[in-house]
Amino acid sequence: MRNWYRSMLVMRLFEEKVEKLFSDGVIRGTTHPATGQEAVAVGVCSVLKKGDYITSTHRGHGHFIARGGDPRRIMAEIFGKVTGYSRGRGGSQFMADYRLGFLGGNGITGGSIPIATGTALSAKIKNTGKIAVCFFGDGASNQGTFHESLNLAGLWKLPVVYVCENNLYAMSTHVDKAIPIPHIADRAASYGIPGVVVDGNDLLAVREVMQAACIRARSGAGPTLVECKTYRHSGHSRGDQRIYRSREEEALWLTRAPIRRFRAVLIKRGALNQENDRRLRREARAIVTEAVRFAKQSPDPDPATLEEGVFA
């Protein structure tokens, strides 16, 4: 349990560091921090088996860290360095580690939903026993890919779990302005599959729901749609001043913040005290500091390799 806690800490500190590096102009392009959504990433990944597939989103650093990705190579990728997971070619939204089954983020909202569905289809046809987990946001649930993919997966009883991170906002658009029903999970009924709503800021609750969904997927009973209600404490991306929501709302969600809540659980269960809390925080900070050092000291990709690897 302490590992999950540390993973959440690394994820949080990593995202805060990335935001700082962007605002300082050290790294360029764009990035989408998942600050506040740590319990979903860590909770979901904590129940997966080796070899299971994950597809992530534009907001995917945390998913990768939670799945066991090396923060040094993730940071290097954000820096565009050759030591990054994609040799600097993918950046924040396109990094993967196929050996971990982590198939990468995606620059297109909802773009990975059919792809995760296809990995589950392949697993079923090849009878590998693997399952797929597909992360996406509330915004992506309005894309055609969501409907088409869940319909296929429901029809074919594919071993996949669709994890909707409902953080209330698709960029600036509140879910109430985009979705006419209270729960995205209710859409599962259209596909003949279970839809479950869970408090996405409660790591243990996420785990419990995911365990059931994974058992169902592995047993051949088919997919589940899990809606994790959460909140993105940061802006959508760099430069977002969050003018579309109130500071009161942000303060309210801070009281539900996932790391603080999980720490309270650990303390209550006697799994954490002030001393090892401090130690875990120190470790997490050191991991992020080392990631930045590694990224800064890594070389840029050689421009001579620009045209390599368009085709396999």
Place this chain on the structure above:
Amino acid sequence: MRTISYTEALREALQEEMTINPDVFLMGEDIGIYGGAFGVTRGLLDKFGAERVRDTPISEQGFVGASIGAALAGSRPVVEIMFMDFITLAVDQMVNQAAKLHYVLGKQARCPMVLRTVGGGGRCYGPTHSQSLEAWFTHVPGLKVVAPSTPADAKGLLKAAIRDDNPVIFMEHKLLYGCRGEVSGDPDTVIPLGKARIARAGTDVTLIAWSWMSAEAGRAAEDLSTQGISAEVIDLRSLIPLDIDTIIASVKKTHRVLIVQESCRTGGFGAEISARISETVFDYLDAPLLRLATPDIPLSASPSLERAAMPDRSRIFEAARKLVEG
């Protein structure tokens, strides 16, 4: 050698590759018991079962995307898009996902999938069932684009496409399905992607074409020979990779080029070939390079309007004759 149809040749390629490699499976609308809108997959459901010959709902984006995911996970899916026009619905998955993953993920991902589809007019199917949209995909790095014009090429190139580790757009043609020709029955006969075919050797003018236009160019070349004009016909077979060497060698020999494309003129693949020739062998040209294409219009369902729009044997003949006789 035995003679079979383009449709039968495609079916044989699918059947052989599915037999050789259990990772190959098929997905698409009405490809199972119905056998596909043009009958290409007829009988395959009985041979391989519903797990490997998968009828899908009408969800082009969904099942094309699923084929990409399956390919990333080690399968070799072949999907059928009933008409090339419907590929619009799956473009994001092909352009933003399949084409890019190998490069942007630092060579980790492999996406060995084939998207079979049928383009072209000539059957009066109207504006949304007759287009040739290959140029869109030649413009996307990471996709291979193949367009066979004979039964032998249909089989050999489809087998190569299925064995290729990259996403391939495999463009068939409605008017070619019934065409017959000699086709090898040897499962090891594969025609590599990226090698053009000199369908007919000649010395006075080079006709460059692919798919149905290649067949029409071959017939026009016969007509030209009765007028004493020796036309060389290059059937590109695949647009990406492009066999530029065969084109260059021919231009150096004939000094005159007519490019024939069925799609509308502006931004077609013919423009790319034209530019490549100008960049490399401009000095060898004895006359300005010519393009024949459909005008920049949506295709009509009306038989007379469709006939008026598409390049054909007689228009190719006329254009080539003028080009040679000046």
